[in-house]
Structures are given as structure tokens and as C-alpha cells.
Amino acid sequence: MGRTRHDRFDCSPGCAVEATLSLIDGKWKGVVLYHLMAGTMRFNEIRRKLPNVTQRMLTNQLRELEADGLITRTVFAQVPPRVDYDLSERGRTLEPVILALKTWGDANMPSAGSAAA
Amino acid sequence: MGRTRHDRFDCSPGCAVEATLSLIDGKWKGVVLYHLMAGTMRFNEIRRKLPNVTQRMLTNQLRELEADGLITRTVFAQVPPRVDYDLSERGRTLEPVILALKTWGDANMPSAGSAAA
DNA sequence: TCCAATGGTATCCTTTTCGACACTATGGGC
DNA sequence: GCCCATAGTGTCGAAAAGGATACCATTGGA
Numbered sequence: 001m002g003r004t005r006h007d008r009f010d011c012s013p014g015c016a017v018e019a020t021l022s023l024i025d026g027k028w029k030g031v032v033l034y035h036l037m038a039g040t041m042r043f044n045e046i047r048r049k050l051p052n053v054t055q056r057m058l059t060n061q062l063r064e065l066e067a068d069g070l071i072t073r074t075v076f077a078q079v080p081p082r083v084d085y086d087l088s089e090r091g092r093t094l095e096p097v098i099l100a101l102k103t104w105g106d107a108n109m110p111s112a113g114s115a116a117a
Numbered sequence: 118m119g120r121t122r123h124d125r126f127d128c129s130p131g132c133a134v135e136a137t138l139s140l141i142d143g144k145w146k147g148v149v150l151y152h153l154m155a156g157t158m159r160f161n162e163i164r165r166k167l168p169n170v171t172q173r174m175l176t177n178q179l180r181e182l183e184a185d186g187l188i189t190r191t192v193f194a195q196v197p198p199r200v201d202y203d204l205s206e207r208g209r210t211l212e213p214v215i216l217a218l219k220t221w222g223d224a225n226m227p228s229a230g231s232a233a234a
Numbered sequence: 235t236c237c238a239a240t241g242g243t244a245t246c247c248t249t250t251t252c253g254a255c256a257c258t259a260t261g262g263g264c
Numbered sequence: 265g266c267c268c269a270t271a272g273t274g275t276c277g278a279a280a281a282g283g284a285t286a287c288c289a290t291t292g293g294a
Contacts, residue, residue, distance in 0.1 A: 016222025017147040017215055025142050027252075030134040043271055054253060059272060079261055081270045093225060098134055100217040105133025108210060144282070160241055171283060176242065196291055198240045 020097065023068050028053055028061045033098055036071060036087045043083050070094060137214065140185050145170055145178045150215055153188060153204045160200050187211060 024030050028050060035041060035049050047058055062085060065071045070091035076082040087095075141147050145167060152158065152166050164175055179202060182188045187208035193199040204211075 015148070016219045016226060017151050018144075018222075019226045020218040020222040021138075021142060021147050025138060027135075030138050031132070034134045044269090047271095054255090055272065056254090056274085057252070060252095075271090079270090081260085081272075083271065090225065094221060097217045097221050100214045101137040102133045104211060104214050105135075105137040108207065109133060109136045161239085164241095171285090172242065173244090173284085174282065177282090192241090196240090198242075198290085200241060 023070065024094070024097070024101075026061055026064065028057060029065060030098065030101065032058075032061055032065065033070065033087070033091065033094065034102065036085060036091070037095055037098065040084050040086045043085070046085065065091075140187065141211070141214070141218075143178055143181065145174060146182060147215065147218065149175075149178055149182065150187065150204070150208065150211065151219065153202060153208070154212055154215065157201050157203045160202070163202065182208075 024033060031050060032046060035046060041049075043058070043062075046062075047053065047055065050058070062071065062073070066073050069088055072086045072088045074084040074086070076084070141150060148167060149163060152163060158166075160175070160179075163179075164170065164172065167175070179188065179190070183190050186205055189203045189205045191201040191203070193201070
């Protein structure tokens, strides 16, 4: 239960494309990454941003992003549990990619991004 | 059997990210798009580039890309069937995104892109 | 006549992903 | 004592994505 999709990248040069895609793909990862670009967030804070995600799903995505070294998870051993999520160094290098994705979406999708915002 | 993943984009602003992702996601779409950036290709030509894809899968991905208006499919009514695939206008606007994906992959993936190439 | 090549389609089956829902631990408020 | 919030985990099952395999039509070549 570690990898999202393919482990082996035995394709042609275009492979790097798929490899990158495999990290940010997964229904909510893109959005999570996007929101994290704005700064540290707590679990429920992220959850409130994504009204249609269940804890299980969010936990899952967060764990995968952490396993891929894109985000850091800081647990505060407090009584009301508190966990901070942050983009890691590596995660920050993904910013241009996320931004490219968002820019294209804003410019080319029929009614996404600005609509329902 | 049109959309790959989500139809409704009822999420927050980060939505555009997911929207774009939903177009280029799908196991082989990224690579197909990448190869198409080099120019027109015929069905079997693409197939030969992706040794692990079955016709069904390739046909599927190609149809979805076509339905999303990212590629054009030109059928020549000849006896040995011939079909050309090309990036559409819209598909070409995706080039920077694909490139961003590839660049990041080359730079940040343990051993993808250059390895096994 | 049979085989090969082209670009598919149809059918079946497995794997992966996603979503619903319930349950946990701790402490505070009422 | 009961419910709320925090940040999860576990199980179950449905749906979707992906893969294997076989089949179709046409025509040229051996």
C-alpha cells in the first residue's frame, strides 16, 4: 500500500512524465499540494477545504505524499491531538508544476477554477 | 465512458489543478502526449513506443484524449487502414505542462527518465 | 488457400481506488 | 455521565481502471 500506481518505470523517455504524474495523481493530492503551497495546515483545516473527502481518504493521500517525501508531518503530543502538514523541500520544488497545472486549468477548462470558486 | 475520473469540479480553487490532472492522468496519456509532441504518429507507431500497452488500452486512451480535444484523429479510408494522431491546438497548449512534468521527473526522481532509457 | 499487416472491438477477469460507516483515545464543557 | 472536538484506524463493498485474449474486415503476397 505504498505506491499509487506503477512502481516500475519501464517505458520510454516519456517515462519521467508518468513518474511525476504518479506522485501528484490520486484524486486529492493535487489539491492538497496546492493548498499546502499557501502554508502550514492542520488535518481538519485541510479537510474543511475539501468538503467531499472523507478522513480515511485524506489520511491516505497525506500518508502517500509523506511517503513520497513531498510533505512533512509534525505531530504534537498534546491532548487535543494536533498535526501540522507542510510542504517539504522536495515538495516546494513541485510548485512550478502545480502552478503550471493550475494555470492551464484556469485558462483551458470550460468552467473550472473560477466557477464554483 | 467519457470521463476518466471526476465530472464535477465542486472543489475549492485548487480545482483547476485536479481538472487538468484529470485530463492527462490515466496510465498512458502522459506518455502518449509526450510522444505526440514530436509530431504525427500512426496507431501502431505509438504502440511500438509503449511496449507494455495493449491495443484496447491504447485505443481507450487515444479516444479519451480525442474526446477531451487534446488530439486529433485522422482516418484515411484506405485498404490497409491508416489513422494519424496529432496534437490539437489545445493539446499543444499543454506542452509546457508536460514539459514541466518531465523536467521535474528527470531532476527529482531516483532513477526515472535517464535510467532504462 | 493461408498468412500477415492495419486499426480496431468485444468479452472477461483482476487489481486498484474510492467512499460509507463505525470505532478509538483523551480531555473539556455541561 | 454524556457529548464534543482532535486525528486518526479498520472493515466492507462498490465502482472504475487496467490487462489478457480473441475476433473482425480488407487485401496483397506466398
